[in-house]
Amino acid sequence: MTPIRIAIVGMGKIARDQHLPAIAGNGDLIVTATVSPHHPGEPGIPHYKTLEALLADGPLIDAVALCTPPQVRYDLAATALAAGLHVFLEKPPGATLAEVTALERIAATSGVTLFASWHSRFAPGVEPAKSWLAGRELKSVSIVWREDVRVWHPGQAWIWEAGGLGVFDPGINALSIVTHILPHLIFLKSATLSLPANRAAPIAADLAFRDIAGTEITMDLDWRQTGPQNWDITVGTDCGICKLSSGGAVLTLPTGIQQLEEREYPALYERFATLVHEHRSEVDTAPLRLVADAFLSGTREIVEAFDD
Known part of the structure; x- marks a missing residue:
């Protein structure tokens, strides 16, 4: 071909x-x-x-x-x-x-x-987590996405401008995973966005979601993290804990830890080629909708200026 x-x-x-x-x-x-x-x-x-x-x-x-x-x-x-x-x-x-x-x-x-494309959905632990969670009763969901913006986005001025999303640029990766692996639709209940005095986009955010079955979901985003970086999603269920760490690269289940081969972008392009050959499109806006809702209804607080 x-x-x-x-x-x-x-x-x-x-x-x-x-x-x-x-x-x-x-x-x-x-x-x-x-x-x-x-x-x-x-x-x-x-x-x-x-x-x-x-x-x-x-x-x-x-x-x-x-x-x-x-x-x-x-x-x-x-x-x-x-x-x-x-x-x-x-x-x-x-x-x-x-x-x-x-x-x-x-x-x-x-x-x-x-x-x-949502590259984090192609992290190796995501599909096994989705399969394990199917049919289980959820008790709680915690998302902690904390990283050092100076390490991961140095000098990228556009990301601090209107439309650049700020801390939601990485945070939307977590939402792309959560909206894929959880068995029920989720929606925003409240959000607090922390905007540096000299920036148009947030450097941190605390959010509360709920799914349509009533499960509470918390999300902690922060770009001011130093030392160890956190990209973790923890789901409590009636059968124990399911945890995705390192952005989905490591999956921990009651049966043990799975660390699988990282190949997010190769898998993305395999998917794209398949869609082209099959004459189909794939456009899921669920993660972006949740971010848009946070900007629409969230409370804004001004924090100290940030310069990288």
């Missing part, structure tokens, strides 16, 4: 660290071009400053992977879809829910694939 010719749009850290290696290891895809107004590109791969320049003068492509900040992603995605290209969206799939809905409609009209 002829490989899907894909262009990477946005050549920041995530594209270089995750997307390029994942595609290189997948025989169903080949990077045919890159696009960035700031990065010079990769040796041996045609590079363009804009998507319009690629479409006008570049090699033929079948798909694009959009690795740009979410604030500028809609126009790029709409242009690609209208040109008949399949589109892979980094998380979050857009800056707003409405624009993602619009992209779904454009993709359906154009007859191409739109994939809203």
Whole structure:
């Protein structure tokens, strides 16, 4: 089968660290071009400053992977879809829910694939956790997602701007897992967002959710963590504790600990290739809806200024 010719749009850290290696290891895809107004590109791969320049003068492509900040992603995605290209969206799939809905409609009209990717759902412990939790009675859920923003997002000014999500940029990863593994729908009850005095997006957040069966769910997000980093989801059930640690890489069940091979982005691109071959789209906005609800109804508190 002829490989899907894909262009990477946005050549920041995530594209270089995750997307390029994942595609290189997948025989169903080949990077045919890159696009960035700031990065010079990769040796041996045609590079363009804009998507319009690629479409006008570049090699033929079948798909694009959009690795740009979410604030500028809609126009790029709409242009690609209208040109008949399949589109892979980094998380979050857009800056707003409405624009993602619009992209779904454009993709359906154009007859191409739109994939809203959630890489944390492909962490190795996630599917086994989902299977173990199926049919069990939930007692409680605790999410603790604490990391040092200076380590993981150094110098990324866009993430502190309106639409950049702040601490919800990693926090939405936890929500992508929880909305996938829990057996019932969840909704927001309350939220407190802590915004630095010099930033437009939160550096920390405390949230309370509940599922439709009445289970209480707490979430602790903080970008000021130093020392050990925490990416943990703990689910209490009638049969014991199910815990996902290290962002889903480690699964602890009453029967013991499972530490499996990490391959989130390779698995994402396998899924994308399957969707393209099957002429289907996959756009789940549940994690983004919960974040949007936190911004809509959460209480804001101003905390000390933050500079990285």
